[in-house]
Amino acid sequence: MDLPSFLWLWRFAAWSMGLSLTAYGLLAISGLILWGDRRHQRPRPPWLAPVHRTLGISLVVLVLFLLAIGLIGTLGYYGSLGHSWHLPAGVTVVLLVLTSAWSGWQIHPKQPQMRRIHITCNLLLALGFLAVSWSGWTVVQKYLPP
Ligand code: HEM
Ligand code: HEM
Incomplete structure (x- = not known):
């Protein structure tokens, strides 16, 4: 496969990562408010938990999408996986997000x-x-024009 057709894929990855980090930040803020309201026994705004859950589902979808792009892109380019420590980092993030979503629901x-x-x-x-992000940014350099 030629490089230009690949660059858009990694650009997509960078954008989705931006959205994921935004979702993570909003989840942290809404989660902290949920936690504070429970500790101080304040009534919660009724929309807060549903917003937190919806953001959580968005994060799960984004991260699975990034995993799919990474796997498909790498298999398409090399025909095999495991070219850097970006692979274990990516798999760890996906597992943590899934465990977080599952435990949050319980x-x-x-x-x-x-x-x-x-937590x-x-x-x-x-x-x-x-x-x-760091390992992804490192491997993406290979695909950027010099
Ligand atoms: C991965 C997706 C996520 C899902 C599906 C999710 C879901 C949930 C759910 C269902 C609750 C319980 C709300 C309730 O009491 O009704 C919760 C609570 C909470 N979540 Fe999340 N969450 C996610 C990610 C996050 C993230 C990324 C953070 C922080 C960075 C976070 C921080 C918290 C905190 C602090 C609480 C409050 C726990 C308490 O009551 O003390 N969550 N989450
Ligand atoms: C949650 C976020 C991410 C996940 C789960 C993820 C997952 C993966 C996985 C599993 C691979 C295959 C790696 C291999 O087999 O060697 C991969 C490859 C790759 N990812 Fe990601 N990725 C994420 C974020 C990013 C970001 C932010 C970038 C940078 C824009 C990026 C750029 C790449 C590149 C360039 C490759 C090709 C690997 C290579 O050439 O060695 N990824 N990704």
Whole structure:
């Protein structure tokens, strides 16, 4: 496959990553408000949890989309996977996002351990996003015109 047809793919990846980081930031803000309202036993605005969930679903879709672009693009170009540590970074981020979404959905006053899993995943996710952005940015250099 020729390079120009590939560049748009990685440009797509960069844009989706921007959207993912925005979604993560908004999830962190809405999550912190949910957490603060619970701790101080304030009533929650009724729209806050649904907004948090919807943003969460968007993040899951974006990250799965990035995984698909990465796998298809790499297989199309090399015919094999595993050309840098971007692969483990990407797989880790996808697993963390899926675990976070699953545990978030189980949060219930009777199940405090799910809240702990949700919050731990999301803190690790900040590191995961850093790793995947940095390694993605490094490998994308190969495709950019000099
Ligand atoms: C991956 C997608 C995500 C989904 C599907 C999701 C879903 C949920 C759900 C359903 C709740 C429970 C809301 C309720 O009590 O009704 C929740 C709570 C929360 N989420 Fe998320 N979430 C996601 C990502 C995140 C992220 C990225 C962060 C932070 C960076 C975050 C931080 C929080 C916090 C702090 C709470 C409040 C827990 C508490 O009540 O103390 N979530 N989330
Ligand atoms: C959550 C975000 C991301 C995930 C889950 C992800 C996932 C993947 C995966 C699994 C691969 C195959 C790697 C291999 O087998 O060696 C890949 C390749 C690639 N990704 Fe990503 N990626 C993400 C973000 C990014 C970003 C932000 C960029 C930069 C714009 C990027 C650029 C690339 C490039 C250029 C390749 C080709 C690998 C190479 O040439 O060695 N990715 N991605």
